[in-house]
Amino acid sequence: MEDKDLVFDREHHILYSKQCKKEILSKISLHYSDEETEKFFTKVQLQYVDFLKDFRTDLGGKKNFHNGAGGNYDCIALFSYYVVCKDKTSIAEIEEMEGNLFLPAFKMLKFVDCNKPIYKKLMYKSFAVSKKKCDKWNDFDMNVAPYKKDEPIYYEFTKCPIAEFAKEHNLLEVMPAMCNPDYTAMELIHARLVRKTTCSNGSVCDYTICGDKDEYLKQHEEYIDEEGYRRNK
Template sequence: MKYKGIYFSLINFLLKKPMIRKFGKNKTEESIKKARVLYKRMLEKTEDIGSNNPMSGNIYSAYVFMAVCRAGNFCVDDFKEVIVEFLNNKLIGKLIGGFDLNNPEDMKKFSYRMHRMEEWADKHPEYKDKTWDFNFDEDLHRDGFYYHFTRCPLEKFARDNGYLDLLPMCCDIDYLMFEKGKGVLHRESTLASGGKICDYWIVGDKNRDPK
């Protein structure tokens, strides 16, 4: 995939402060400098899933976290704390907030967005076997919204290039992102952990007994 510096620069701009608090200024600056080179190499090794693929941002973003963590040789649990603080930044909150998944209309909008991503893959057969495959099941649960993947470019890259130890860190971001939208992600398996699917069952956080 082609390098896009905006992802690396913006994410690291917001990562830098929590990293300095956790790891110190010198270690942070050294790690980010090394990570940019590593980030470019990671993208060079990644199959193109389409420059206008609406899911491409997942790769560009996740690789930043993995590149910085690997470049600094940080403990995954320590770096997770940095990611949590990063996601609590007010700017990030504005970018990903605005959703209340307890609201049926907002849940419907989220469902529509996911189906649009599936439609993109259907309209671009040259990338269909390289990008995420969306599998929806409206009958599996009474509440919320469900879908799963059996194919994930992030998992393929991580497994083929020695980053599988870092991928669960990125998978866990899903939980935090849905929390920002007042939702709860229920998940039984991930491809990163050796499962056959990566499942998403999302319900509003006010639902104490989802079915």
């Protein structure tokens, strides 16, 4: 089925990104024959349309930076792929796909070293800007702690539209795949994320961020919990 033929509220919703479509088609072709690939992708498309029927209509479409590659709508598409191809795919594969969508922007920042004060300050400023955008769209409730030169950066989300979606559709098992790439993103800029909970397995998604050489990390060993989340002690 052509994307243009999908029937959904295009005034308030947008289509998954081209990168996301490519990811899904690539994985379907790994698991199914050439003859079946188109059939299963059509099923994914229709599931995506069905999910949008009760998805929030106030997320700003293409104007909202959270709706780009790997963002809100791509996550809905990955959930759609998971539901349709659950007998073939895995949470690890979904995490790989989300990483392929979400991480390229960070890979372009490989020159950044968050152990250096100038980059740490710039990163804090970027989070402060993100907080203003979240307030504008009311998609994520974001709080950013004041900047302190000798301490890690801290911010948190107390509301996440993807976590809310997963809860509503009994898909919380997939959320580690959506959340774990945050760790990899920080590693790409010589930083580390320290996180104890997310909005999907707690009441807050906490982000404590420091350079990858920071002594703070010794106090908060990373581990994988029983649900598959990367977390810290």
